[in-house]
Amino acid sequence: MATSMDFLSTSIFIPLFLLLLVNIYHQSQKYGRKTKTYHPCGGTKFNQLINYRTLHDYNTNLATIHKTYRVFNPFCGEIYTSDPSIVEYILKTNFKNYGKGAHINNILKDLFGDGIFTVDGDEWREQRKNLVMVSKASKA
Incomplete structure (x- = not known):
């Protein structure tokens, strides 16, 4: 009976161990690559x-070091x-994706x-x- 339990435990242990290794490898491949690149950090508000x-x-000075920074x-x-x-x-090519949002609206509304x-x-x-119409009217 003891030998059948040893066989059963090793026959389950090996596939589970291999499954764990495959999962770890998959996660490292999935999350190990950098999919996003971020601009360099220019500092904090402090x-x-x-x-x-x-x-x-x-x-x-920061703008001369980095053209774009966070x-x-x-x-x-x-x-x-x-x-x-x-x-x-x-401002021109993809303006619709860069809205001001409620935060800027609340700050500048006053x-x-x-x-x-x-x-x-x-x-x-x-x-x-309206601005374009006023501009054209003032030129005429």
Whole structure:
């Protein structure tokens, strides 16, 4: 009876062990590769607060080192860029995917109201049409 239990335990143990090895290998292949590349870290909001008196110089220095960089915030991350091709991509080529969102709307609403600088989507499109019409009328 003891030999049949040893055989049973080893016959179950070996396939389970092999299954575990295959699973570990699959996970390492799946998650071991870097699928996303991130821009370099330029610092945190605390670095910007420390350099508040020379913030323009601090950000300019970071922009000369890295064309695009991240700044970490306790609540969200921010990406800064001085690369003209990325700016064109965001503002012209793929504008619809880069909305301002509720956070920016809440911050700027007191200053700009519901104007072109604070709204997204259809409201933005309507503001843009009005701006173009006013611009054409003023040239005529």
